[in-house]
Amino acid sequence: MSQSSVINLPESIGKTDNFEFYSCSHGREILNSENFSPDIMNYLEGESKTIQEVIINYLEDYHAMLEVGCGHARNVGVSLRLGLKYYGIDFIENEIVTARRKLKEKKLSGHVKCLSVLDLNKATTPVPASLKTVCIFPFNVFGNIFEPVRILKIMHDLNYTMLISTYRQDADKDAVLSYYKACGLNHVKAMTVENGTMFVTKEGFRSIVYHSDYLYDIASQLGLVVDSFEFSKIGKLYYIR
Ligand SMILES: C[S@@+](CC[C@H](N)C(=O)[O-])C[C@H]1O[C@@H](n2cnc3c(N)ncnc32)[C@H](O)[C@@H]1O
Numbered sequence: 001m002s003q004s005s006v007i008n009l010p011e012s013i014g015k016t017d018n019f020e021f022y023s024c025s026h027g028r029e030i031l032n033s034e035n036f037s038p039d040i041m042n043y044l045e046g047e048s049k050t051i052q053e054v055i056i057n058y059l060e061d062y063h064a065m066l067e068v069g070c071g072h073a074r075n076v077g078v079s080l081r082l083g084l085k086y087y088g089i090d091f092i093e094n095e096i097v098t099a100r101r102k103l104k105e106k107k108l109s110g111h112v113k114c115l116s117v118l119d120l121n122k123a124t125t126p127v128p129a130s131l132k133t134v135c136i137f138p139f140n141v142f143g144n145i146f147e148p149v150r151i152l153k154i155m156h157d158l159n160y161t162m163l164i165s166t167y168r169q170d171a172d173k174d175a176v177l178s179y180y181k182a183c184g185l186n187h188v189k190a191m192t193v194e195n196g197t198m199f200v201t202k203e204g205f206r207s208i209v210y211h212s213d214y215l216y217d218i219a220s221q222l223g224l225v226v227d228s229f230e231f232s233k234i235g236k237l238y239y240i241r
Pocket residue numbers: 018022030031068069070071089090091092095115116117118138139140141143144145207
């Protein structure tokens with residue numbers, strides 16, 4: 001079965017590009033740690049710890065980490081602790097400005113760039129071609145972009161190993177819904193779509209948690225191998241190479 005590049009979503013969902021959402025004030029709230037419930041704090045701690053463990057246990061001789069949807073350079077500490085050069089991309093200019101300020105103030109080395117992952121290629125990547133790279137997708141950013149096959153192809157072309165952090169399919173949906181509500185988002189609901197569970201809000205935010213089977217299927221069609229690790233109450237990390 002061949003997979004189309006853009007996933008099928010019910011028409012009622014409307015726009016599927018989160019750029020406008022992330023550009024407005026609501027978008028900032030989703031990255032504001034004051035809105036993180038204990039379940040989300042626990043998820044993010046488990047995420048960083050699991051990324052670190054997978055890199056230590058499975059990835060040998062890597063030189064660089066590229067964080068997609070890096071926000072304020074969330075995982076720069078993990079990267080530098082592991083001796084990896086840190087790079088980040090985010091498609092919101094303000095996030096990149098804040099990330100640069102943080103790197104400068106904390107005297108951390110790293111390079112961040114305003115770029116959508118969908119425009120990432122050999123010419124645009126901030127990572128020098130000579131560096132063996134692990135690309136991380138934290139905090140379900142992979143589920144914010146509705147072209148999973150295209151992203152896997154981009155990573156494959158760049159020869160980047162991927163670590164994708166998302167929520168478990170069987171996770172208590174209320175843990176995620178209550179976080180979105182704390183961010184001031186309205187009419188938040190979870191709905192079942194073809195390849196996973198989608199969270200939608202009145203403000204135009206859309207985020208999908210893919211079924212494991214779907215991710216394994218699209219990865220294997222590109223000849224990629226997948227392993228996964230569960231962490232915290234709700235987290236799951238996919239290791240794809
Ligand atoms: C880390 S995620 C957080 C997702 C949210 N917590 C959730 O539950 O789905 C959001 C970050 O990814 C960035 N982002 C979203 N789509 C992107 C894309 N296509 N390319 C680069 N950055 C993107 C956003 O600007 C934001 O800083």
